[in-house]
Amino acid sequence: MPLLVVGSVALDSVETPCETRENVLGGSAVFFSYAASYFSAVRLVGVVGDDWPHQHTQLLQKQGIDTTGLQMVPGAKTFRWRGKYQPNMNDRETLEIHLNVFETFDPVLPPEYRKCKYLFLANGSPITQMKVLDQMPEAALKVADTMDLWINLQRDELGQMLRRIDGLVLNDSEAKLLTGDENLVRAGHKVREMGPKFVVIKKGEHGAMFFSKDETYVMPAFPTARVVDPTGAGDSFAGGMMGYLAEKGNATPQTLKEALAYGIIVASFNVEDFSLDRMKQIKRADLEERMKQYRQMLSF
Amino acid sequence: MPLLVVGSVALDSVETPCETRENVLGGSAVFFSYAASYFSAVRLVGVVGDDWPHQHTQLLQKQGIDTTGLQMVPGAKTFRWRGKYQPNMNDRETLEIHLNVFETFDPVLPPEYRKCKYLFLANGSPITQMKVLDQMPEAALKVADTMDLWINLQRDELGQMLRRIDGLVLNDSEAKLLTGDENLVRAGHKVREMGPKFVVIKKGEHGAMFFSKDETYVMPAFPTARVVDPTGAGDSFAGGMMGYLAEKGNATPQTLKEALAYGIIVASFNVEDFSLDRMKQIKRADLEERMKQYRQMLSF
Numbered sequence: 099m100p101l102l103v104v105g106s107v108a109l110d111s112v113e114t115p116c117e118t119r120e121n122v123l124g125g126s127a128v129f130f131s132y133a134a135s136y137f138s139a140v141r142l143v144g145v146v147g148d149d150w151p152h153q154h155t156q157l158l159q160k161q162g163i164d165t166t167g168l169q170m171v172p173g174a175k176t177f178r179w180r181g182k183y184q185p186n187m188n189d190r191e192t193l194e195i196h197l198n199v200f201e202t203f204d205p206v207l208p209p210e211y212r213k214c215k216y217l218f219l220a221n222g223s224p225i226t227q228m229k230v231l232d233q234m235p236e237a238a239l240k241v242a243d244t245m246d247l248w249i250n251l252q253r254d255e256l257g258q259m260l261r262r263i264d265g266l267v268l269n270d271s272e273a274k275l276l277t278g279d280e281n282l283v284r285a286g287h288k289v290r291e292m293g294p295k296f297v298v299i300k301k302g303e304h305g306a307m308f309f310s311k312d313e314t315y316v317m318p319a320f321p322t323a324r325v326v327d328p329t330g331a332g333d334s335f336a337g338g339m340m341g342y343l344a345e346k347g348n349a350t351p352q353t354l355k356e357a358l359a360y361g362i363i364v365a366s367f368n369v370e371d372f373s374l375d376r377m378k379q380i381k382r383a384d385l386e387e388r389m390k391q392y393r394q395m396l397s398f
Numbered sequence: 399m400p401l402l403v404v405g406s407v408a409l410d411s412v413e414t415p416c417e418t419r420e421n422v423l424g425g426s427a428v429f430f431s432y433a434a435s436y437f438s439a440v441r442l443v444g445v446v447g448d449d450w451p452h453q454h455t456q457l458l459q460k461q462g463i464d465t466t467g468l469q470m471v472p473g474a475k476t477f478r479w480r481g482k483y484q485p486n487m488n489d490r491e492t493l494e495i496h497l498n499v500f501e502t503f504d505p506v507l508p509p510e511y512r513k514c515k516y517l518f519l520a521n522g523s524p525i526t527q528m529k530v531l532d533q534m535p536e537a538a539l540k541v542a543d544t545m546d547l548w549i550n551l552q553r554d555e556l557g558q559m560l561r562r563i564d565g566l567v568l569n570d571s572e573a574k575l576l577t578g579d580e581n582l583v584r585a586g587h588k589v590r591e592m593g594p595k596f597v598v599i600k601k602g603e604h605g606a607m608f609f610s611k612d613e614t615y616v617m618p619a620f621p622t623a624r625v626v627d628p629t630g631a632g633d634s635f636a637g638g639m640m641g642y643l644a645e646k647g648n649a650t651p652q653t654l655k656e657a658l659a660y661g662i663i664v665a666s667f668n669v670e671d672f673s674l675d676r677m678k679q680i681k682r683a684d685l686e687e688r689m690k691q692y693r694q695m696l697s698f
Contacts, residue, residue, distance in 0.1 A: 304601070321583045321615065398659060398693075
């Protein structure tokens with residue numbers, strides 16, 4: 099089933115203890131789309147300026163991603179982010195953020211996009227996210243991401259948005275910020291009580307936790323010795339998860355658990371190089387091979 | 399098979415955001431012994447002063463732990479530790495440490511103890527740990543713990559000790575300190591290359607990682623909403639792990655993996671109250687019940 103994602107499309111500058119890369123392809127909707135494309139048809143909605151290199155669009159199209167919804171605004175600049183990772187490669191600092199054309203992003207979905215049954219609202223304000231929800235009355239599974247910025251600045255709107263979605267994906271620090279609870283098990287369920295039927299807390303190198311009314315579980319990250327750039331790990335996790343749900347065409351507890359595992363596997367590849375550089379090298383078979391190792395790792 | 403543990407026996411004062419407890423039963427060998435006692439016969443070697451409440455010894459004996467090796471030094475004081483937990487209940491600060499009688503602890507093992515096949519060297523200096531190894535030439539499985547203090551102060555002796563043991567258990571921060579590597583997968587294997595056949599990195603609320611020549615894996619912690627006092631979690635993890643290995647009488651890859659899981663389960667109970675208060679309430683059947691849930695959690 100086709101999967102629609104609405105989110106940021108960006109040019110990232112990434113500083114790690116080993117190396118710095120300037121203006122590489124990034125953005126939540128980009129990482130998400132590429133990850134999801136291993137599993138299902140993906141339609142991307144986002145906005146860029148006329149500084150956007152056309153080869154980035156071509157890369158996404160080559161992967162089968164429908165970029166009809168990627169709007170180019172003449173005279174405007176693309177969203178830019180600069181971040182620096184600590185030696186542990188898990189904590190990072192945002193050095194610069196220029197929303198540029200993303201600041202006034204007002205997504206209007208092409209008519210055929212509105213029929214998508216699977217929807218992911220990547221990084222964006224809850225106000226924008228709700229505008230998308232307004233256009234998607236027929237979506238069967240609506241999942242969103244959020245971040246500290248919106249928890250701090252638009253908590254009321256975030257609260258409204260949470261009552262309109264099926265699932266929320268957020269970081270551990272964001273779950274603590276949103277609930278004021280330092281225990282992630284309690285925090286996960288408190289977020290769930292704000293509206294979504296399920297909540298996924300991303301813990302970076304420590305994996306992910308899942309919460310529904312009847313289930314609480316944790317899945318570890320796939321252990322990798324090669325962590326070059328964690329940027330986009332959370333979005334590629336969400337992309338793998340949602341792509342798999344769209345492929346299966348259901349969101350039963352069993353499928354959701356498999357989907358979380360696929361998200362973890364995709365993210366473990368994403369961190370192995372800058373931008374989409376590692377993802378560009380892999381095929382579905384590579385994901386399946388690592389999934390087999392992951393299943394073995396968790397069997398005893 | 400009987401399991402021998404040599405380590406600290408202490409009176410702990412624990413400050414958490416909710417509550418403070420003064421002079422409660424603690425110490426690495428105590429938490430270890432109690433956890434291991436669910437699985438195998440345990441012999442404890444440690445030292446206390448004449449301020450030691452006899453009921454603590456009785457509690458251990460009631461659980462079937464052989465305390466013949468618990469030496470009482472008249473006129474001396476028991477090892478005391480005071481710590482304070484941050485609101486996340488994972489990070490802690492040592493406020494006071496009085497080694498007292500533990501400072502000159504020179505364990506001399508009773509003759510019948512020297513025949514034990516399973517040995518755990520809990521918290522102690524590598525010099526002391528090697529003195530125990532000298533007395534245990536017949537031990538089939540020798541596993542040790544270490545901590546930042548010894549990595550900083552007795553690195554050479556620690557290096558010697560590492561070449562004489564089969565397995566090492568240490569915290570994530572200690573693995574980073576010992577190897578200078580921030581990536582835990584690489585750090586784990588670097589520690590292994592220092593001598594032990596296997597290494598276990600404890601990650602607190604994030605579970606544990608295992609490293610041998612042929613295996614690298616991660617197991618998440620059992621998610622619990624009730625974290626009252628994490629003191630002794632690492633030692634009860636090691637106790638559950640070693641107790642299970644001693645019960646099975648082997649350390650095959652399969653048994654080691656099961657042992658890690660049991661360690662995780664025991665630790666998840668230990669944190670649910672101060673000192674051994676939660677452990678005192680549970681039986682082997684409670685561990686098995688939670689193990690069943692843990693296996694389900696990791697199956698998909």
